Amino acid sequence: MTDTARGTSRRYGSRPTMKDVAARAGVGLKTVSRVVNGEPGVTPDTERRVQDAITALGFRRNDSARILRKGRTASIGLVLEDLADPFYGPLNRAVEEVARxxxxxxxxxxxxxxxxREQELVLALCARRVDGLVIIPAADDHRYLEPEIAAGVxxxxxxxxxGRIEADTVLSDSFGGARDAVAHLIAHGHRRIGFLGDQPRIHTAAERLRGYRSAMAAAGLPVDEAWVSLGSTAPDRVRFAATAMLDGPRPVTALFAGNNRVTVTAVRVLAERPRPVALVGFDDFELADLISPAITVVAQDAARLGRTAATMLFRRLDGTDGPPRREEIPTRLIPRGSGELPPPADS
Amino acid sequence: MTDTARGTSRRYGSRPTMKDVAARAGVGLKTVSRVVNGEPGVTPDTERRVQDAITALGFRRNDSARILRKGRTASIGLVLEDLADPFYGPLNRAVEEVARxxxxxxxxxxxxxxxxREQELVLALCARRVDGLVIIPAADDHRYLEPEIAAGVxxxxxxxxxGRIEADTVLSDSFGGARDAVAHLIAHGHRRIGFLGDQPRIHTAAERLRGYRSAMAAAGLPVDEAWVSLGSTAPDRVRFAATAMLDGPRPVTALFAGNNRVTVTAVRVLAERPRPVALVGFDDFELADLISPAITVVAQDAARLGRTAATMLFRRLDGTDGPPRREEIPTRLIPRGSGELPPPADS
DNA sequence: CTGAAAGCGCTTACAG
DNA sequence: CTGAAAGCGCTTACAG
Structure with a gap:
């Protein structure tokens, strides 16, 4: 009886619609819509009949259809570098909470x-008509987004x-954090300090290098270009670069690692060496305090980055106009031991 | 001129549709659809006119509308416990790759x-008509999903x-991994071994406890219930429980930690104590080898869990029928030092 | 309080 | 090769 009322529509994979519910309850489509959306103007009796039909048929409103009609999709996109990178976990979660x-x-x-791949993903999200996007960019030219932004994304x-467009932005203070890290090493007596960074086309890598140079310059210390290595964060490359700095003609007595992945490899390299080398890493990581010596880091607040960005996004969706904004999230130096090691006496 | 052709539809936030493109190119709607979807049967000249209109208007196909008509949404949902938990990062990424x-x-x-919250999220995803779901369950009753599964999700x-439904499942071998871990400690001379686990209603926690008991029983070792503590993974609770086992009337000489968060706290507790205590942790974690002693773990292959689950999902979507399947992913014991510490001589 | 008609932006099925 | 009509499952605007 139930199935017949809906014709052949009960076949596997198909779902009842409001039309089916209306037919079963003996009411109009709009009345079902009212009940489903909790709109007023339905007698208790009618409402109950509709509710019964909903339950009997296992109806669940198709939000895709609703979205098509309403305009907003109530979904946002987050494009990041790697869902598996622990650094982005808290950021991801923070964006999710604000979205929720x-x-x-x-x-x-x-x-x-x-x-x-960034562009492909972003445009796929635009085709799905997400209301907004939070992007940790990999590209350095985002002009491809201009029509989408103009259309209201x-x-x-x-x-x-x-890259090459004006847009709302939330950044950590990479420059300041790097400068603080290197100044910290200098304050502990180091004069030859190596910088192990990510690829120079990545903005944060460039900013951290700038912070390194700024701190060295402020202390009147020359920088031997052999002490600066930017490139992939692949362990082999970092290992090679660190070893070259440590064993070169003018060996460094301290290392500043430009991000968490570099730091991890640097820790491994240093653990294998006979004499201690000072180390400060950009980005905090779990158990940094349990390694011996515990690792001094410049901590970013990834959750706050995500929360701030998502909040800014929804503020725009709520109608806030005005020119693009840029917010900067401060970093924090956490001394734990590795960054307070002095240079060797004979250096 | 361009704007006039589309009437007022160029206002901020609105987007051109296929109808707009058709009007501008002077063709029918279906011809635009053909060009946009790369279907055959369009003369090069017509195609060019349509492409020009697309470019001029900044048209991007609305996939939400397409989806409504086609049935499949080409999207899947992943519900996990915490996007910020590093354990789930590789799983998340693996599911993403398969989806992609x-x-x-x-x-x-x-x-x-x-x-x-699990149910709310899952049903919201069903309302969006995701084609499928990968769920790391928090609930222990999933009968709420039965109508959705019947409808083809x-x-x-x-x-x-x-919980309480039959469904495709991919699990790590928690029982076997735990048994191996405890057997490993026994093989290194321990007879009083503590188990620090997650909440007992969580299946993996129960399985790991079962593995612990099985290994103890197999070695003919009695289990003092004071050595078993299940509950929240909050650091305070774990710390309290570990301390009680270590300082109790029959102190344990080794700990088996039931997951990564528990292990981290256990490491901290043990680092503060004068004499070494053996430790094996379930779940591997970054830098486990750099702590002193390096932490022996039972490693799960989280990426493989995700890959296997997502592959199974798309196989179902591709039409594979049959009863629910269960796959078990093996774990691997990685000895690094902490699990090979002997009990103290006076124990 | 209730419902029929039109439309969101596409695709499908069909006819020329 | 091309396009008009119907429809996906809802909501909107309107009329009773």
Whole structure:
């Protein structure tokens, strides 16, 4: 009886619609819509009949259809470098929480640090008509987003700035954090300090290098270019670069590692060496305090980066106008031991 | 001129549609659809006119509308406990990669270990008509999913089994891994071994406890119930429980920690104590080898869990029928030092 | 309080 | 090769 009322529509994979519910309850489509959406103007009796039909048929409103009609999709996209990178976990979670507070779902994906893949993913999200985007960019040219932004897709860049367009941005203070880290090493007596950084086309890597140079210059210390190595964070490359600095003609007595992955490899390299070398790493990581010596770091507040970006996004969606904004999140130096090691007496 | 052709539809926030493109190119709607979807049967000249209109208007196909008509949404949902937990990062990424290979987007969210929130999130995803779901369950009753599964939503549970329904499932071998860990400690001379586990209603926690008991029994060792503590993974609770076992009337000489968060706290507790205590942790974690002593772990292959689950999901979507399947992913004991410490001579 | 008609932006099935 | 009509499952605007 139930099935017949809906014709053949009970076959596996198909779902009842409001039309089916209306037919079963013996009411109009709009009345079902009213009940489903809790709108007023339905008698208790009618409402109950509709509710019964909903339960009997296992109806669940198709939000895709609703979205098509309403305009807003109540979903936002988050594009980051790698969902598996622990640094982005708290950021991801923070964006999710803000989205949830605004009743939105979160679609996310990894760019794998590939500009083409970033663009493909971002445009796929735009085709799905996400209301907004939070992007940790891999590309350095985002002009491809201009038509989308003009069409109303709110966009906020986090962790790294947008390339060749003006957009809302939330960044950590990479320059200041790096400067503080190197100044800290200098204050502990170091004069030859190595910088192990990420690829120079990445904004944060460039900023951290700038902070390194600024601190060295402020202390009147010359920088031997053999002490600066930027490139992939692949362990082999970092290991090679660190070893070259430590065993070169003018060996460094301290290392500043430009991000968490570099720090991890640096820790491994230093653990194998007979004499201690000072180390400060950009980015905090779990158990940094349990390694011996405990690792001094410049900590970023990844959750706050995400929260700030998502909040900015929803503010735009709520109608806040005005020119693109840039917010900077401070970093914090956490001394734990490795950054307070003195240079060797004979250096 | 361009704007006039589309009437007022160029206002901020609105987007051109195929109808707009058709009008501008002077062709029918269906011809635009053909060009946009690369279907055959369009003369090069017509195609060029349509392409020009697309470019001029900044048209991007609305995939939400397309989805409504086509049935499949080309998106899947992933519900896990906490996007910020590093254990789930590789799983998340693996699911994303498989989804991407199948042209699907990934919507994900955290249940925060709250059954109500899991259900709310899962049903929201069903309302969006995701094609399938990968769920790391927080709830222990999933009958709420029965109508959805009957309606064709493919569902795979990972890391923990579904509650009170039959469903495809991918699990790590928690029992075997725990048994191996405890047997390893026994082989190194321990007879009084503590188990620090997660909440007993979590399946993996129960399985690991079962593995602990099995290994003790197999070696003919009695278990003092003061050596078993299950509960929240909050550091304070774990610290309290570990301390009680270590300082009790029959002090343990070794600890088996039931997951990564427990292990981290256990490491901290042991680092503060004068004499070494053996430790094996379930779940590997970064830098476990750099702590002193390096931490012996039972490693799960989280990426493989995710890959297997997502592959199973798309196989169902591709039409594979048959009863629910269960796959078990082996674990691997990695001796690094902490699990090979002998008991104290006077024990 | 209730419902029929039109429309969101596409695709499907069909006819020329 | 091309396009008009119907429909996916909802909501909006309106009329009774």
């Amino acid at each position: 507070d605004h009743g939105a779902l979160l679609i996310n994906g990894s760019s794998a640090e590939d500009p083409a 709110a966009t906020v860049f986090v962790d790294r700035p947008a | 290979d199948h042209g699907a987007l990934l919507i994900n969210g955290s249940s925060a270990e709250d059954p109500a 493919a569902t795979v549970f990972v890391d923990r089994p579904a």
